[in-house]
Amino acid sequence: MARTFNVVFLGYDVRQVDELLARIDRALMSGSEVQRARARQDLRSVTLKRRLRGYPKREVLRLLDARGHELKS
Numbered sequence: 001m002a003r004t005f006n007v008v009f010l011g012y013d014v015r016q017v018d019e020l021l022a023r024i025d026r027a028l029m030s031g032s033e034v035q036r037a038r039a040r041q042d043l044r045s046v047t048l049k050r051r052l053r054g055y056p057k058r059e060v061l062r063l064l065d066a067r068g069h070e071l072k073s
Contacts, residue, residue, distance in 0.1 A: 012051070
């Protein structure tokens with residue numbers, strides 16, 4: 001699922017966010033309840049790292065919240 005974030009001076013680790021979103025997107029596309037459950041667990045347990053030149057916190061959290069709602073439906 002397409003998404004674009006601006007890179008900011010201090011934000012969430014780009015690679016970590018991209019990998020988490022890729023797992024969530026695969027789970028959503030798979031139709032598998034097992035994969036969706038794993039993705040929900042990943043979303044609940046993740047601790048996003050802050051890095052120089054990362055994704056903006058507010059935008060990432062907004063998208064993760066939306067993906068969490070999608071995983072529940």
